[in-house]
Amino acid sequence: MFSQLTNRFGGPLSAALIGLIAIWLIGMVILPQLLMVDYSLKPNLLPSEEGGPKDQYSLVNYATLFGNTIHLSIFFKTIWSSVLVTLLTLIVSYPLAFYMAKVATPKQAALCLLLLLIPFWINEILRTFSWYIILAYKGPLNALLLGLGLIDRPVRFLSGDGGVLIGMVYAYILFMIFPIYNAIESLDGNQVKAARNLGAGWIRTHYRVIIPHAKPGIATGCIMTFMLAAGSYAVPALLGSPGSRWFTQIIYNWFFEGGDWNQGAAYAFLLLVICIGFIGLVMKLFKVGLGDIAR
Amino acid sequence: MDSSVHLDNVVMRFGGFTAVQKMDLRIHSGEFFSFLGPSGCGKTTILNMVSGFLKPSEGVVRIGGEDMTSVPANKRPTSMIFQNLALFPLMTVAENIEFGLEVRGVSKAERKKASDRLLELVALEGSGTKKVSELSGGQKQRIAIARALAVEPQVLLLDEPLSALDLKLRQHMRTELKEIQRKTGITFIYITHDQGEALTMSDRVAVMSAGRLQQVADPIALYRDPKTSFVASFVGENNSIAGTVVESRSGEVVIDAGVLGKLAGRVTQPIEKGQRATLFIRPESFQLGSGLDFTLPTILEEVNFEGSYLTLNSSAADQRTLSVQLAANQYHEDMIAGRALSLSYNSKDAIVIAGEASDV
Numbered sequence: 001m002f003s004q005l006t007n008r009f010g011g012p013l014s015a016a017l018i019g020l021i022a023i024w025l026i027g028m029v030i031l032p033q034l035l036m037v038d039y040s041l042k043p044n045l046l047p048s049e050e051g052g053p054k055d056q057y058s059l060v061n062y063a064t065l066f067g068n069t070i071h072l073s074i075f076f077k078t079i080w081s082s083v084l085v086t087l088l089t090l091i092v093s094y095p096l097a098f099y100m101a102k103v104a105t106p107k108q109a110a111l112c113l114l115l116l117l118i119p120f121w122i123n124e125i126l127r128t129f130s131w132y133i134i135l136a137y138k139g140p141l142n143a144l145l146l147g148l149g150l151i152d153r154p155v156r157f158l159s160g161d162g163g164v165l166i167g168m169v170y171a172y173i174l175f176m177i178f179p180i181y182n183a184i185e186s187l188d189g190n191q192v193k194a195a196r197n198l199g200a201g202w203i204r205t206h207y208r209v210i211i212p213h214a215k216p217g218i219a220t221g222c223i224m225t226f227m228l229a230a231g232s233y234a235v236p237a238l239l240g241s242p243g244s245r246w247f248t249q250i251i252y253n254w255f256f257e258g259g260d261w262n263q264g265a266a267y268a269f270l271l272l273v274i275c276i277g278f279i280g281l282v283m284k285l286f287k288v289g290l291g292d293i294a295r
Numbered sequence: 296m297d298s299s300v301h302l303d304n305v306v307m308r309f310g311g312f313t314a315v316q317k318m319d320l321r322i323h324s325g326e327f328f329s330f331l332g333p334s335g336c337g338k339t340t341i342l343n344m345v346s347g348f349l350k351p352s353e354g355v356v357r358i359g360g361e362d363m364t365s366v367p368a369n370k371r372p373t374s375m376i377f378q379n380l381a382l383f384p385l386m387t388v389a390e391n392i393e394f395g396l397e398v399r400g401v402s403k404a405e406r407k408k409a410s411d412r413l414l415e416l417v418a419l420e421g422s423g424t425k426k427v428s429e430l431s432g433g434q435k436q437r438i439a440i441a442r443a444l445a446v447e448p449q450v451l452l453l454d455e456p457l458s459a460l461d462l463k464l465r466q467h468m469r470t471e472l473k474e475i476q477r478k479t480g481i482t483f484i485y486i487t488h489d490q491g492e493a494l495t496m497s498d499r500v501a502v503m504s505a506g507r508l509q510q511v512a513d514p515i516a517l518y519r520d521p522k523t524s525f526v527a528s529f530v531g532e533n534n535s536i537a538g539t540v541v542e543s544r545s546g547e548v549v550i551d552a553g554v555l556g557k558l559a560g561r562v563t564q565p566i567e568k569g570q571r572a573t574l575f576i577r578p579e580s581f582q583l584g585s586g587l588d589f590t591l592p593t594i595l596e597e598v599n600f601e602g603s604y605l606t607l608n609s610s611a612a613d614q615r616t617l618s619v620q621l622a623a624n625q626y627h628e629d630m631i632a633g634r635a636l637s638l639s640y641n642s643k644d645a646i647v648i649a650g651e652a653s654d655v
Contacts, residue, residue: 188379188381190377190378190379190381191381191383193348193368193375193377193381194375194377194381194382194383195383195394196348196368196369197346197348197368197369197373197374197375198369198374198394198395198398198442198443198445198446199369199370199395199398199399199446200369200394200398201369201398204398208383208394209383212385213385
């Protein structure tokens with residue numbers, strides 16, 4: 001691979017390129033993570049105790065989670081809710097991505113993309129906060145539903161997980177739509193025609209021809225959405241109720257309110273491990289390889 | 296079973312552009328029917344209307360006498376072979392063939408039987424478990440045919456299916472397609488811009504240009520008696536000489552072609568005196584020397600050897616290039632550029648059509 005690079009860019013430039021990537025990976029990703037692991041394996045000590053007899057590696061911080069049923073339930077609830085967010089986002093995104101890729105004229109597709117992108121020019125906190133207003137007990141959504149006579153008393157969207165789910169689906173929809181859109185776009189239109197021509201209805205055409213083709217895109221979108229959802233802080237903090245705390249909030253509390261970085265690091269690392277394991281499992285289930293995703 | 300196709304005063308417009316002009320055409324049950332025309336003439340649009348992918352702006356498509364207007368593409372008794380074949384790459388060969396049956400809820404055992412039988416028909420026994428990507432171009436072609444036939448369509452639609460194959464394979468597949476059509480008795484509607492394909496395989500050919508039907512006839516009539524100058528120049532090679540009609544007898548007219556003198560040819564529709572007309576002579580209808588009805592003095596420009604025959608291009612008195620086709624054994628050493636060459640033809644071998652020849 002290095003010889004390919006030198007052939008294309010010459011020796012010094014390729015060395016610079018590889019060097020930069022190495023600095024990025026080692027300095028920005030690997031070392032901080034190793035530092036976190038190191039933190040997580042040590043007890044939370046006073047500065048004077050560092051290097052003393054108590055400063056020893058142990059798994060105590062990791063064991064804490066399994067001893068605390070509240071934290072443990074929030075941990076699993078976060079994973080489960082992230083799965084739900086991913087599924088909801090997929091259900092919303094797939095038809096949109098299909099429409100943009102295969103049904104819409106180029107002009108309509110461009111307009112659609114623009115409409116999807118514009119809200120993302122506003123920062124995440126503001127967007128999430130606008131949902132807080134929309135979903136409020138006396139907010140516009142309840143007013144609308146009441147006005148239409150669909151409900152006869154306002155709904156408390158923001159208690160429970162509903163608000164968080166809606167907020168997250170909205171926050172991460174682009175990460176789902178784009179990979180699926182790209183995947184479906186590359187499907188030869190004649191494949192769809194051929195399926196129709198052989199008698200397949202729309203559901204079977206999607207299930208047998210379009211979805212199998214779009215599988216790597218769907219997997220990429222799901223992985224990104226799941227990771228972002230599981231690691232999200234702003235959305236649950238703003239739209240969540242006390243009953244719908246996210247695991248990231250607990251990690252935050254350990255770091256910045258409990259002042260126990262070591263405990264926080266152990267929690268963060270556990271979340272990372274579970275997320276990666278979960279993705280591996282999903283990839284195995286759907287028979288998607290890493291190569292398919294990078295495509 | 297009646298598997299005729301009737302395009303009943305069909306028109307197709309896309310915005311302000313009319314892709315298919317008003318057309319009333321009956322394709323008989325069990326016929327091998329071709330649409331021949333340059334790209335962009337509207338022939339694929341016709342196929343899409345028959346298969347149900349496009350709804351005609353006006354008129355009705357009838358298959359077996361039944362109005363297809365409200366029948367969606369997946370419910371029509373048609374089956375299409377796409378130009379790029381559109382085999383499903385993520386399915387095996389057998390799954391491809393069985394797809395249409397799977398849709399219809401046919402049991403697994405029945406499906407297997409059907410795909411085995413079809414694989415035998417296209418001479419690819421035992422390749423059912425292969426991946427599509429493992430097949431050669433010709434094999435893919437045959438799988439596409441098998442897949443289309445599996446659903447037992449009344450009408451098979453073929454959209455230039457041979458254009459991606461090399462010459463030898465193309466010729467072989469022509470025979471095979473004709474053979475399959477004979478065996479199954481299905482109506483074939485074949486789209487092509489290759490006149491060789493259209494002429495060798497079809498029972499009848501419809502020549503199209505700019506969304507309009509030019510002529511519908513069997514291949515021999517099409518070649519011998521073109522009705523429009525477009526057909527005369529698009530189907531096969533033709534030499535065209537424009538002139539003014541000076542004499543009009545039954546079945547024959549004489550034109551005044553300026554410096555080339557007065558020339559006569561057959562007509563199928565009478566042309567009045569004084570009108571502009573074009574005389575068409577096939578390259579193989581010329582003879583060297585002056586033995587036939589009319590003789591044109593020319594200067595030889597080039598000799599092209601094409602295997603079984605020779606093509607001589609020579610320049611007539613008005614600088615127009617005339618081409619002559621001779622059997623290869625008529626080659627002579629003194630056929631060299633710059634030599635005077637007399638070409639003669641019989642008036643019964645030339646045809647005169649009203650109007651100036653269009654450029655093809």
